[in-house]
Amino acid sequence: MVLKSMVASASDLSLVSVAGNSPLDFKNRVFGGRLISLGFRFNKGSKCKGNERFNFEVRAAVEVGVERSKSKALEGGFGLDVVSEAELTVKGFAGLRKTKLVCTVGPACSSLEDLENLALGGMSVARLNMCHGTRDWHRDVIGKIKKLNEEKGFCVSVMIDTEGSQIHVVDHGAPSSVKVEEGSNWVFTAEHFEGSRPFTVQTNYRGFSEGIEMGDELVIDGGMACFEVVEKTGNDLHCKCIDAGLFLPGAKLSFWRDGKLVRGNNKLPTLSTKDWADIDFGIAEGVDFFALSFVNHADSVKDLKNYLSSKSTKSIKVLAKIESSESLHKLEEIVRASDGIMVARGDLGVEIPLEQIPTVQEDIIYVCRQLNKPVIVASQLLESMVEYPTPTRAEVADVSEAVRQYADALMLSGESAIGSYAQKALAVLDMASSRMESWSREENRQSLVNYHQLGASLPECITEQICNCAVEMGT
Template sequence: MCRTKIIASLGPSSSTLDTILNLCREGVVGFRINFAHGDESVWGPTVDNILKVEGLIGRPLALIGDLRGPSIRLGDLDQQLLLKKGETAKLILSGKGSAEKREVPLPVKEVYDKLEVGDTILMSDGRVRLKVTDVFRDYIEVTALTDAAISSRKALVVANKEFNLPLLQEKDLADLNFALRRNFNYIGLSYVRRGLDVKIVKDIIRRSGNDKVKIIAKIETKSAVENLDEIIEASDAVLVARGDLGMNFGLEEIPYLQKKIIRRSLELGKPVIVATQLLESMIENPVPTRAEVVDVSTAVSEGVDALMLTGETAVGRYPVEAVRWLRRVVETTEEKLSISKFRDVNGLNARFAKGVTELAEDINAKLVVFSMFGNTARMISLLRPTVDFYVGTPDIHIARSLVILWGVRIYQVDASDYDEGLEKTYELLKSRDEIRLGDLVILAYGLKDYEQTIKLRRVS
């Protein structure tokens, strides 16, 4: 199994039970549901299929719900609008538009109040570029700077401008409620601007009584990059959202920003995911480009916890093949290249995790941890151990949340205390031939400060 984990976004190309099963067989450990498209009636059956597949394969699968957030999106076009470079169209303050009349629906009043002549509007990860040529109270005239294909509900960004929209809108609250009722493990928070945004959503989740759901902060705006440290510290995990980053920054800055966000996340002790255009060409083609393969390999060697496919699996023609190629590149990179590590840690528990990890590496022992809440497992994962690393936990929700972390091989083990859980995890691994006769094994758990346990055992 890859140590760098694979997450797949689901959509029309991939929501059936058979496709989800095949994605898991190729190495997917978690699924993203993009709440910008569809609602509970659409996604409920998909969640059912994920849980059925989890039972079939006998391992936990993470559920990630991606909130739409304060994004600016088009309304509904009656059909796709195709513009040639230099052709004009209107953005109208309406929920519905007409391709024949070249009227594109943009039902967000705040945009009309702030747009100015000369502004550039970007869509489709920057492939569509429109220049504002005139602004009126209820419509905006634009000229295509490129050949453009414009379709319903596309998100847009205005270059060098941010809009003070509410963090969560009515749809977001409904989607969050659905995710909490269906026991999602992570909530993806879009267009985060500051650490307070994360704290607000965490407070909503806490008041719901579901304190196990974790927040993934998506870094995609200039404000997020400016407030990076406070956002990382407030979050449970971080996602490098390269699509919107590429519309808010120059493309030449994306490699530096990716490296900066990954490094800072790991230095501050938070898991980090990279997403968008990993294997973009595979939306239409059965094999990736050479450049895409190098890009994926670079992200792996930078030490990310997980790679997330988006359009490749949600709407692409080759979702299973895309995962297969991603897995092949990840496996080869992990075998042949070194992975970045950050081992400057503070605090007793973190130092315990570091000591256990380095001891296991020094004597080439397999590392087995039992964890009730996942804290020790998370700390060891952040150290990127070079030895096999297994985690047992009695809580399926904790198991699902840990499965996307680097290097973790997770098992649900029913136990009432740590000693029983550690022994049951050890016996389970023996029965599955994960640890074999003659192997050195370190068994460990941490309860709280000054109360950790470590055992060294040779399998006999």
């Protein structure tokens, strides 16, 4: 076995969006290596806010000549991951994938073995959605990921996704999904009772039916099933199913009237009491990222960042999820305030017409590129793979398009959390993103990226130019 290591250090750089030991964010400045496979650590106390100056040291090491599956942890103290000799000798660094892959961890992939297979398959970030599962369940998953990182040399970051103030199902009468037949009658209630009642859905928010009228439409998970409100008694809604579909555990509810979203939960704060408790949980568990749901204003990002810097010595990064029309109106200030962005297409598709999603996605990515913030494209990238072992052509095209637009990361949701083909879905992301990256390189598309200048002082500008030249030479 040959251990090749490269150590590059730079001081007084003012590059932003470089996050701790996370592998998420380097694509912003570097287009020439599979940085997922390298470990990055910053000196203790390094800050990466705005144009603040900070010292950092980048170390990368590559273990050559070891089969991925047989790899052992390497000594040395910095975050390491492994790449196979074959990949390096055949393609060199330029041939290695740069797009980071985020997997939502759910019951279908939470065993140590499944997580290891995902890490081997290229998972760079494990996402834990606090809408689902208990804190004990999430703690167990975080423990397994830490174990894999420590013992097997992976470099998987952990991201906690807050539930946010949304109306969702607490119980729908079954432990897993339930088929809803057209014409069936259901009661939606905020009353909490032990156990389940047939055709009765308990919701999480007492005021969920405020302002809702007879004739309004109740849409489940942005279109999984649809009901008409036929009667209102107290806070309860009696509804008839008008579009058959599925109720998943924790499904989200939205209300529509005359083709427009009824803004019921707008008064709710971005971070609920439960979210703050989940944030304390994440700090205690040493997670790397918080993805903040339903950000409508930069202030909620700033509040969370202030809270994190007062509570944690570790630099935990905050990613704002863009999933409401309000967040689109304040996009630039939200991107500036955040360490990164998630294009949360699931909820965004409930808030804006579906046909606008592709252009809005491109706009969000463009703003992130300009402000040099990492951006994740999320939701339904390979939705059919929740059930089937192969993706549709349209899904592969969607993945490729996100990479072509310079998204930094792609995310699996149900495909990995509850799907039967999590590893295959990850392999499709890996292959499709690698293919698009190498096509872009061959076509020399990277030169079209217009890097936003960050350096303020002359030394900063010089350092920045040196880095940009290195990037150009590497691509």
